[in-house]
Amino acid sequence: MLTYQTTTSILAVIFVALIFWLIRKDHLRPRKALSWVIFSLTIGLLGIFPKIVDWIAGFLGIAYTPTIILTVGILVILLKLLRLDIDHSKSEQKISVTMQRLVVLEKRFERQFDTKENE
Amino acid sequence: MDTTNESIASSDSIIHNQPKIIVIIPAHNEERTVGGVVLSIKNQVNWDILVVDDFSGDSTANEACNAGAEVISLDFHQGAWSAIQTGLQLANQEHYDIVVTMDADGQHSARCLKDLVLPIVGNKAEVVIGVCRDRVGAVRSIGWRYFRRISGLSIVDLTSGFRAYSSNTFEVLLSSEASMLSYQDIGVLMLLRNAKMSIVEQKVEMFGRMVGTSRVYPSWSSIWIYVTQTTLLCISKISILRNRKDEKA
Numbered sequence: 001m002l003t004y005q006t007t008t009s010i011l012a013v014i015f016v017a018l019i020f021w022l023i024r025k026d027h028l029r030p031r032k033a034l035s036w037v038i039f040s041l042t043i044g045l046l047g048i049f050p051k052i053v054d055w056i057a058g059f060l061g062i063a064y065t066p067t068i069i070l071t072v073g074i075l076v077i078l079l080k081l082l083r084l085d086i087d088h089s090k091s092e093q094k095i096s097v098t099m100q101r102l103v104v105l106e107k108r109f110e111r112q113f114d115t116k117e118n119e
Numbered sequence: 120m121d122t123t124n125e126s127i128a129s130s131d132s133i134i135h136n137q138p139k140i141i142v143i144i145p146a147h148n149e150e151r152t153v154g155g156v157v158l159s160i161k162n163q164v165n166w167d168i169l170v171v172d173d174f175s176g177d178s179t180a181n182e183a184c185n186a187g188a189e190v191i192s193l194d195f196h197q198g199a200w201s202a203i204q205t206g207l208q209l210a211n212q213e214h215y216d217i218v219v220t221m222d223a224d225g226q227h228s229a230r231c232l233k234d235l236v237l238p239i240v241g242n243k244a245e246v247v248i249g250v251c252r253d254r255v256g257a258v259r260s261i262g263w264r265y266f267r268r269i270s271g272l273s274i275v276d277l278t279s280g281f282r283a284y285s286s287n288t289f290e291v292l293l294s295s296e297a298s299m300l301s302y303q304d305i306g307v308l309m310l311l312r313n314a315k316m317s318i319v320e321q322k323v324e325m326f327g328r329m330v331g332t333s334r335v336y337p338s339w340s341s342i343w344i345y346v347t348q349t350t351l352l353c354i355s356k357i358s359i360l361r362n363r364k365d366e367k368a
Contacts, residue, residue, distance in 0.1 A: 093298050099194050100205040107191050107209060 005050055012047025016040045039076070138216035138240060140166040142232070143206030145199040146223035147173040150182045156221065157186035159229040166232075169209065170223070171202040179223075199280070200303045204293060211289040218284045220303065227281040231323035238319050239285045245316040246288060248274055248308075249281030249323035262346070269353040270305050272312065274320060278304045281323055288316055302345075306352050313356075 019040040023033045046053055046069075057065040142160055146153050153170060160168055170183035174196040184190050191205055203220050210218045217236050221227045231249060238244040252275065263277055270277075280303055284292065291297065291314040292307070300306040311318060 089299070093295060096197060096201055097295070097298050099197070100201065100208050103191050103193060103205060104208040104212060107189070108212060111189075111213075 008047035008050050012044040016044045140217045140236060141210050141215045142166055142168045142219045142221055143203055144170045144221050144223045145173055145202035146170050146179045148175045148177050148179060149223040150177040150179045152225045153179050153223045154182040154186040156223055156225050157183055157188040161187055163229045164232050169206050171205050173197055173202040198301055200300055203303055204298060207289055207292050211293060216286050220280055220282050222280045226325050228324045235283045235321050239283055244319040245285045246311055246318040247283040248276060248279050248320050250276040250279060250320045251323055251325035266305055266349065269350060270309055272308055274308060305349055309356050
């Protein structure tokens with residue numbers, strides 16, 4: 001049977017490897033990748049040395065250690081999701097404006113072409 | 120046409136007091152009515168007519184083109200307001216003086232077009248909203264009273280798509296704030312008001328929808344989404360207004 005530390009270490013290493021693989025394959029842009037590298041290294045550190053969490057929990061006066069992991073984890077995920085929605089709104093708006101300008105440009109080009117043909 | 124010709128043309132139109140006007144009709148799957156709408160406009164005025172085909176799956180673009188309108192087809196479905204913005208981009212780039220927006224479903228009467236642009240031609244307003252009091256039912260009346268209160272707007276028909284805009288408004292209507300909006304209604308009116316544009320109402324006649332259902336209110340769940348979304352918009356923008364007033368004070 002595996003020890004708690006082995007399990008967390010394996011999960012952490014898999015996650016770190018996944019992030020590096022995604023960056024290597026250009027699935028993540030370097031700017032976005034940076035936060036994930038920091039995130040994955042933190043997970044790696046906590047996975048290999050789970051005692052750190054116990055120490056932090058003790059320092060903050062939290063008796064039941066998993067609470068701190070869940071609370072901080074959910075908070076980080078929520079912030080990340082919010083950021084994702086903001087970026088998504090912005091990109092949608094940019095795509096929309098770009099498309100509008102493109103079709104208008106095509107129309108104006110067509111208009112000029114028609115005028116020249118009539119001349 | 121080159122730039123010199125364009126500037127001569129626009130100064131000519133000012134001398135003869137004949138503004139360059141374009142009617143923008145956003146259309147999404149309106150093949151049954153769009154042709155008739157275009158023809159009814161042609162019977163009344165000789166302005167340019169632009170149908171913005173919002174990625175229709177039917178022959179809306181063909182029908183509009185056959186009726187004699189210019190057509191721009193969007194590359195993917197965007198919603199009525201984005202379609203109107205596309206038309207406004209063209210109007211802005213080609214130096215139109217006035218833009219009129221009209222629904223493609225035949226609700227708005229082309230007979231009222233001249234009345235609608237009159238306040239802008241006479242320099243009395245920058246935005247004209249076509250209002251039809253008969254259209255306001257009991258439920259809508261309560262809804263609009265609520266929206267008037269939270270938005271601070273005093274316009275009777277907040278969702279009327281029958282509007283005229285002067286060229287002064289193009290910058291506001293094409294701003295990145297404006298392209299975040301989904302409908303041509305309260306959000307757009309609030310932007311215009313914040314930009315100090317003068318908005319007037321003009322009584323017009325409207326017909327019941329010939330076919331299909333309203334784009335903004337197809338079902339109860341969408342009404343609920345619309346009400347909450349618009350409420351959120353109004354509340355968030357009102358706080359900005361208050362902050363601005365505080366800064367001035």
